[in-house]
Amino acid sequence: MSLKVVTGWIVGCCLLATGAWAETAVNKSPAYAVVEDATERVMLVVTEAQAYVDEDPERYYGEIQVIFDPVIDFRGFSRRVMGPYASSERYRSLDEAGRAQLREQLDRFSEVMRVGLVRTYGKGLLAFGSSRIEVVQPEEDDSAEPRVSVRQLIFSDEPEPYEVLYQMGRNKSDEWKLLNVIIESINLGEIYRNQFEAAARKHEGDLDSVIDNWSTVEVEAEPKVSNS
Numbered sequence: 001m002s003l004k005v006v007t008g009w010i011v012g013c014c015l016l017a018t019g020a021w022a023e024t025a026v027n028k029s030p031a032y033a034v035v036e037d038a039t040e041r042v043m044l045v046v047t048e049a050q051a052y053v054d055e056d057p058e059r060y061y062g063e064i065q066v067i068f069d070p071v072i073d074f075r076g077f078s079r080r081v082m083g084p085y086a087s088s089e090r091y092r093s094l095d096e097a098g099r100a101q102l103r104e105q106l107d108r109f110s111e112v113m114r115v116g117l118v119r120t121y122g123k124g125l126l127a128f129g130s131s132r133i134e135v136v137q138p139e140e141d142d143s144a145e146p147r148v149s150v151r152q153l154i155f156s157d158e159p160e161p162y163e164v165l166y167q168m169g170r171n172k173s174d175e176w177k178l179l180n181v182i183i184e185s186i187n188l189g190e191i192y193r194n195q196f197e198a199a200a201r202k203h204e205g206d207l208d209s210v211i212d213n214w215s216t217v218e219v220e221a222e223p224k225v226s227n228s
Contacts, residue, residue, distance in 0.1 A: 078110040
């Protein structure tokens with residue numbers, strides 16, 4: 001199974017995990033327990049979708065979107081993907097008209113990312129209806145930390161499980177938000193940022209053209225092989 005499919009499962013599971021956190025009392029459950037609990041929720045969503053997704057895919061994407069929206073700061077995520085093109089330094093260097101344009105571009109790119117992520121990773125989720133997921137409990141209590149990494153093993157049809165790190169953090173309202181996902185050695189945040197920088201060079205710094213032509217990259221890698 002290709003890693004781009006695994007990516008769909010991972011991102012969906014992680015975002016659902018943060019959603020599950022919102023339904024529990026803050027500071028009472030460590031992040032790993034939230035991810036563990038969310039696994040059952042993900043399996044339910046994926047299982048139910050098998051019965052209707054071919055005839056009504058928009059319903060499926062809509063249900064995923066409802067889950068994602070409250071738990072992801074799409075604007076903040078998109079700003080990090082834009083990197084220096086949306087940095088505080090660049091914003092301060094612009095005149096008022098330039099700042100207004102950058103704010104509009106960031107808003108527009110946030111919506112493009114929002115829709116693209118749901119559709120790209122929503123497809124990947126469907127392939128994992130029968131997979132076994134194991135959340136690894138941390139050796140030390142990290143429930144009071146502002147940022148934590150939750151380690152997860154995903155057992156598919158490959159000889160060895162995929163290892164995933166969910167990088168999660170609390171915002172100013174003490175809510176858990178997704179910061180980044182690392183699959184084996186593949187850092188998704190860096191991939192999207194590199195994609196944006198490459199597109200900006202291609203379009204000679206024309207951010208409107210970058211946004212108009214953006215498509216969420218699908219990560220692929222060689223299947224895992226057993227070390228035995």
